[in-house]
Amino acid sequence: MMKKRTAENTRSGQRPPQQDLRSPQQEPALSQDGPQNESPETRDLLGRIRVVLINTTHPGNIGATARAMKVMGLSRLHLVTPKKFPDADATALASGADDLLQHAQVHGSLESALENCGLVLGTSARIRSLAMPQFNARTAAQQAIAEAGKHEVALLFGRERYGLTNEEMQRCHWLVHIDANPDYASLNLAQAVQVLSYELRMAALGEGHDRSGLAGELDRDPVDGVQMERFFEHLEQTLLDIQFLNPAQPRKLMMRLRRLFNRARPDQNEINILRGILTAAGAHKRGPQSPA
Numbered sequence: 001m002m003k004k005r006t007a008e009n010t011r012s013g014q015r016p017p018q019q020d021l022r023s024p025q026q027e028p029a030l031s032q033d034g035p036q037n038e039s040p041e042t043r044d045l046l047g048r049i050r051v052v053l054i055n056t057t058h059p060g061n062i063g064a065t066a067r068a069m070k071v072m073g074l075s076r077l078h079l080v081t082p083k084k085f086p087d088a089d090a091t092a093l094a095s096g097a098d099d100l101l102q103h104a105q106v107h108g109s110l111e112s113a114l115e116n117c118g119l120v121l122g123t124s125a126r127i128r129s130l131a132m133p134q135f136n137a138r139t140a141a142q143q144a145i146a147e148a149g150k151h152e153v154a155l156l157f158g159r160e161r162y163g164l165t166n167e168e169m170q171r172c173h174w175l176v177h178i179d180a181n182p183d184y185a186s187l188n189l190a191q192a193v194q195v196l197s198y199e200l201r202m203a204a205l206g207e208g209h210d211r212s213g214l215a216g217e218l219d220r221d222p223v224d225g226v227q228m229e230r231f232f233e234h235l236e237q238t239l240l241d242i243q244f245l246n247p248a249q250p251r252k253l254m255m256r257l258r259r260l261f262n263r264a265r266p267d268q269n270e271i272n273i274l275r276g277i278l279t280a281a282g283a284h285k286r287g288p289q290s291p292a
């Protein structure tokens with residue numbers, strides 16, 4: 001059920017047996033029945049990113065991390081010398097993501113967790129005065145996804161109490177800081193994983209995926225300028241007829257109304273409705289038509 005390797009044999013600091021270090025291809029594939037907007041390319045890119053938790057104290061954080069990852073389509077969880085794992089708290093907090101826990105790879109050293117990674121990003125709750133590149137979560141995720149096409153990428157998360165050691169940071173190519181309240185910038189470990197996982201997902205989906213909200217907008221066919229001019233003439237005439245517009249003092253009424261209707265970019269149906277209203281208002285003002 002759970003991992004063959006346990007906290008016991010990792011605590012010894014020994015490198016886990018080689019046959020247990022699965023290559024990415026052998027790691028669990030992401031669920032195929034994911035959301036519609038997840039293309040195989042997106043899945044592929046996210047599948048090349050691993051989350052590495054170092055020396056985690058609370059097993060609940062490991063479980064919550066698995067959940068945070070799975071909802072965003074990440075699946076590779078690596079644990080370096082966790083204090084307690086497997087553990088009932090981890091399973092409980094993972095909720096439906098316990099498959100990630102079952103496939104989590106437990107390592108005795110950071111070195112083994114970073115095997116095959118061409119890019120290593122270390123996350124830090126503090127801006128560090130180290131001479132290495134530091135990015136915010138969004139930029140880092142975009143860069144990570146850009147590189148995931150070429151090689152495996154690792155995101156390192158530190159201990160609950162004191163984060164990553166300087167030595168661990170020096171194993172990283174860049175540092176990532178999730179922008180936060182400078183007086184209180186330390187997120188819970190699993191929440192930090194959540195923010196980064198979300199940014200990774202958004203970066204992997206790429207620009208242009210968020211078009212569903214605009215669909216109605218794009219389907220509409222606004223009327224052309226000639227029709228708009230006719231509408232504005234009709235509007236102005238009606239406003240004069242009903243004595244809303246005073247020709248002696250027009251002020252900027254027509255200009256403002258033009259701006260309003262141009263902003264709305266009415267389509268044919270809407271223009272028909274508006275012109276129908278104008279015709280009705282004009283007829284109402286003129287009173288019952290006497291037969292010709």
Ligand code: SAH
Pocket residue numbers: 123124125126156157158159160161162163164176177178179180185186187188189190192
């Ligand atoms: N007290 C520790 C914070 C540990 S929080 C310290 O001051 O470093 C546990 C882990 O969550 C951190 O090691 C880091 O991996 C992640 N984390 C928390 N807040 C973060 C932030 N604002 N930006 C990036 N990572 C963060």
